[in-house]
Amino acid sequence: MKAAVIVFPGSNCDRDAICALRDHTTPDVYRVWHRDTSLPKVDLVFIPGGFSYGDYLRSGAVAARSPIMSAIKDHAERGGLVAGICNGFQVLTEARLLPGALMRNAGLKFVCKSVDLVVENTQTPFSSAYEGQPATTIPVAHHDGNFFADDQVLDRMEGEGQVVFRYVQNPNGSARNIAGIINDKGNVLGMMPHPERAVDPLTGETGGLPFFESLAGAFS
Amino acid sequence: MRAVVYVRPRGGVLDPQGQAVVSALKHLDFPEVLDARQGKIIELVLEDGDATKAKERVTQMCEQLLANTVIEDYQVKIEA
Numbered sequence: 001m002k003a004a005v006i007v008f009p010g011s012n013c014d015r016d017a018i019c020a021l022r023d024h025t026t027p028d029v030y031r032v033w034h035r036d037t038s039l040p041k042v043d044l045v046f047i048p049g050g051f052s053y054g055d056y057l058r059s060g061a062v063a064a065r066s067p068i069m070s071a072i073k074d075h076a077e078r079g080g081l082v083a084g085i086c087n088g089f090q091v092l093t094e095a096r097l098l099p100g101a102l103m104r105n106a107g108l109k110f111v112c113k114s115v116d117l118v119v120e121n122t123q124t125p126f127s128s129a130y131e132g133q134p135a136t137t138i139p140v141a142h143h144d145g146n147f148f149a150d151d152q153v154l155d156r157m158e159g160e161g162q163v164v165f166r167y168v169q170n171p172n173g174s175a176r177n178i179a180g181i182i183n184d185k186g187n188v189l190g191m192m193p194h195p196e197r198a199v200d201p202l203t204g205e206t207g208g209l210p211f212f213e214s215l216a217g218a219f220s
Numbered sequence: 221m222r223a224v225v226y227v228r229p230r231g232g233v234l235d236p237q238g239q240a241v242v243s244a245l246k247h248l249d250f251p252e253v254l255d256a257r258q259g260k261i262i263e264l265v266l267e268d269g270d271a272t273k274a275k276e277r278v279t280q281m282c283e284q285l286l287a288n289t290v291i292e293d294y295q296v297k298i299e300a
Contacts, residue, residue, distance in 0.1 A: 057285070057286070058288055061285065061288065065284075065285060093290075094288065099290075100290060101288055101291045103233070103234075103236075103291055104236050105236070106234065106236050107236070108236050108237065108240055146234075146236070148233060148234075148290070148291055149290070173234070173236070
């Protein structure tokens, strides 16, 4: 199993993502600059959190049109795994690799705290290790995490098990308490909480560990 | 030639910033304000040319980048 972490100007969770992936998923992690036009041969593309392009225009909007994105779209079309965390989730919706959009938090405030989550679907390569432990705690840190999609789209997503993580207490006004979703093919996931910040007891909590173990398991 | 692009939250999409503007205006004693929608204006300076063609091109820019049509509506005006 090999993974690539994409770095945009303004990404700031790329190093945490690389450490978490190396420690818990695979030793083979590449860092890929957004201006590159091709990916190394990898199984997983990880789009980390941060403030790509200073959140100019809309969060994730400019990054979603970066040169590397067409290689990521090809990778996703071939069935390769793609995970987008926080700003990465915003990038994936802007690139239309995931449905919906992430709007300004309903409370208008930047929310930075640990949140309790329900794992709604453990039948994905990103969440299988949560099997048998339906609740977890992972930190969020965002200003634009208010997930929106039309009711029709939300109904379809719910029906097909595309809601993977849901907030126990909604921190940002997200439709139906949605914290993380997967595409209909089941290979592209986006979530606002940061599992890479919750993998080591030294820094407080380990609710994100099963996320990385799931990915390791997906290729073992 | 100039193009002005107006981008607004789509009808039916909650606009927390617009809501905050309404509440601040009420607080400043403007009770007549019933609603506010906050959007953005993007002014583009274009090479001179055919206005119809320019409008088509700017519409493509809106679809591809300037607006997110999941949550936003846009309107394009071409100025000579």
